[in-house]
Amino acid sequence: MKILVTGGAGFIGSNLVDALIDKGHEVAVVDNLSSGKKENVNKKAIFFEVDITDKDSLRGVFEKFSPEAIFHLAAQVSVRVSCEKPAEDVKTNVIGTINLLELAVQNKVKKFIFSSTGGAIYGDGVDRPTTEKAKEDPVSPYGINKLSSEKFISFFAKSSSLQTVCLRYANVYGKRQDPHGEAGAVAIFAGLMLKGKPVTIYGSGEQTRDFVYVSDVVEANLAALDSDQSDTYNVGTGIETNINDIANLMKEITKSTGEIKHATGKPGEQLNSALSFAKIKENLGFEPKTKLQEGLEETVNYFEQTS
Secondary structure, three states: OEEEEEOOOOHHHHHHHHHHHHOOOEEEEEOOOOOOOHHHOOOOOEEEOOOOOOHHHHHHHHHHHOOOEEEEOOOOOOHHHHHHOHHHHHHHHHHHHHHHHHHHHHOOOOEEEEEEEOHHHHOOOOOOOEOOOOOOOOOOHHHHHHHHHHHHHHHHHHOOOOEEEEEEEOEEEOOOOOOOOOOOHHHHHHHHHOOOOOEEEEOOOOOEEOEEEHHHHHHHHHHHHHOOOOEEEEEOOOOOEEHHHHHHHHHHHHOOOOOEEEEOOOOOOOOOOOEOOHHHHHHHOOOOOOOHHHHHHHHHHHHHHHO
16 A cells, blocks of 8 residues: 655654555655654655645645555644644644645545544543543643644545544654653653763652553554544553653663752643553554563663664
8 A cells, every 4th residue: 555654754653654664565754854853764665855734745745656545643742832832833733734634635545544642632630541532621732733633634534535543642652752852751761861861850750641652553553554434542551650650660771870850840731641442452453562661671772772
């Protein structure tokens, strides 16, 4: 199958591209390299340095490649940036998504798989592990705009023959995550601890997250590609771990002597999150396989080898 992956030079996208190529698909990558890295892109993939907000350039990609399916991962991923520049977040995360949807319908693309967010959409005040039936109450522009994109995707699915799947991720971690970025405590901690530098936890550190390993997220995407139904699914482990525990686990793994410090919490950050994977297990046969300790060790090993 001819598959287009937006954000395919990024953390999750590049891992997905590798898996798709391993399965024999013909893959094209769209990425503006604002956070992705060209060296992450599989050499067997066709690469287009294009911004999803530039519809004319995107149209050229469709004309040259003619995808049958799209995995849409390109996004502005920082909650902090979305709070500081909400209009910019709308431009990338909503308008960029609409551009892709319009071109997908015009070019008779069969399937559109969207990388969304779980915790940032549900917010606090929901039962955990949270199911897809929970009330959506995002507390940041990032969560609001991901939810808005999901609503547009639903509209396009109902008004065309486009099959769509929205995957609401928990906190994804693993190889190729940016240790200097805003999104990803595990990568940031690994980068600093391996150098023996102090790490900073924003807030009390008692806030909890559901940490899901990138290879499991890739498998969820592959399962979505095989589905013939439009739907929305959580992708998580259902297990909560607080940030203090993550820092202490990683300190043991890295044998770091650096200090663990605390600073004022960030605006727009939710307190607790864990996602139920019961629905995606029942409908698509997916369940996460990587235990937290194993995933953290593999992540640290990757950063050791690439630093």
